[in-house]
Amino acid sequence: MAQPVKKKTAKKKPESTFQTWKWGIGFVVCLVIAIWIGSVSLWKQYPVQGDKQFVSINTGETYTHFIDNLAKEKKVKFPILLKIYQKFMIHDTLKAGVYEIKRGMSVRQVLDMMSNAENAQMNRILVIEGTTFKQLVARLRQDPLVDKTVVNLPESEMVQALGIPYNHLEGLFAPNTYFYNKGESDKKILLDLYHHQMENLDAAWAKRAPNLPYKDKYQALIMASIIEKETSLDDELNQVAGVFIRRLQTGMRLQTDPTVIYGMGDKYQGKLTKDDLRTPTAYNTYTMAGLPPTPIALPGKKAIEAAMHPDQSDNVYFVATGNGGHKFSATLDEHNRAVQQYLAVLREKKSGATP
Structure with missing residues (x-):
């Protein structure tokens, strides 16, 4: 029987010297273009309205955030190249402050200037x-x-x-x-x-609602600080104020966790236990009646106004929903159901399910 003739597989020829040079030249050209684009971006004038402009940098703000904002506002192009420059050429962090940027300054000069707080014209607190x-x-x-x-x-x-x-x-x-x-x-x-x-306290005290359970405006400030720590939502401030004021008026204890945490001081490590709630301190509103002796934080103007103008509902309980905000209740049965709903949301989140 005749044996099948094996076809010879042509060996792949090594890449020619010409092709190697071709790829090398292409890489160099791309590199030169990238460097040129980067240089143009860095030396481009920072857009200024008028002869000068003040730019405020917040505490903790990063170069990445600052550059991304410039790109979003279409003030610079190729933000990635600016980030590369900052990474390798500016060996420091963005410093908080208010900087004066004069017409004619380049983007590079602005980035460099903001790495030194001594260049700030004003300090932002x-x-x-x-x-x-x-x-x-x-x-x-x-x-x-x-x-x-x-x-x-x-x-x-x-x-x-x-x-x-x-x-x-x-x-x-x-x-x-x-x-x-x-x-x-x-x-x-x-x-x-x-x-x-x-000024905030005096103005709110002068226009306060009638029949509030405060002896003086300092007690109102104490209440405002508790309200401030209990919710970050503006539309809940008056509701939280109403809950705590009705508790004071009916002789209920405030039973608010932020006061316990404040009273623990440095002993608080991020989690409250049942023992913490049972341990008396001057600020533990689970073990004491009435307001704590002092505020527990710096309340803002809205929280102060809420302390002077509580809502007019019958709610005396509230609990987190687990999805942002709180559920307010007038009776203990309603509150207990809201607590169970909150715990169910936590269990679903822990298991990875969608509530």
Whole structure:
């Protein structure tokens, strides 16, 4: 039998020198184009309205976020190249502050300028609602653009240095965004925040609803701080205020976790236990009746106004829904059902199911 003739497979010839050069030249051309585009992007003038413009950088903001915003606003092209430049050429982080950008400055100059807080024209002080006084003081201590004159003192000495007529400083400073010259003293900043808070409190107290269970406006400030810590939703502030005010009026204990956490101080490690709720402190509203002795945070203007204008429902309970917000109830049976619904949502989320 004749044997089948095997076809010879042609051996693949090695790539020619010409093809190698072709790929090499193509790579070099692409690299040169990329470098040229990057250079154009970096040396392009930063778009400024008028002769100069002020740009505010928040605490914690990153170069990536800043560059992405510039691209989103169509102020720069090829943001990836700007990020590469920042990664390899700017060996520092974006510094908070208010920067003056003059007409004619390039994008590269702006990026470089913002890596040094000394280049800031003004210092931006951001105080978030619900921040504690301890956190505010720590923020001022860490700010290189603030002149430290009082923040390193014990609180009792700080009270005297500030001349504030209260023994405890919690809650007395208004959350907001403030701008100060570089080198402004911490005393000036704290006094400004204090006066703003007193203005907010006085204005709300003068227009308060009738028959509120407060002895004075300081107790209203205490309530406002609790409301601030219980919800982050503006449309719930008055409802939360109503729940707690009705509890005070009927002799119920407030039983609010944020007061327990505040009373624990540094002992709190992110989770409350039943023992924590049963351990008496001056701030544990599960074991004590009435309001705690002082605010537990810095309440914002809206929380202060809510403390003066509670809703007019019959609700005396509320619990988280598990999906954002709270469920408010007038009876214990309704509340218990809402608690079970909340626990069911948590179980579904833990199992990976969609509630």
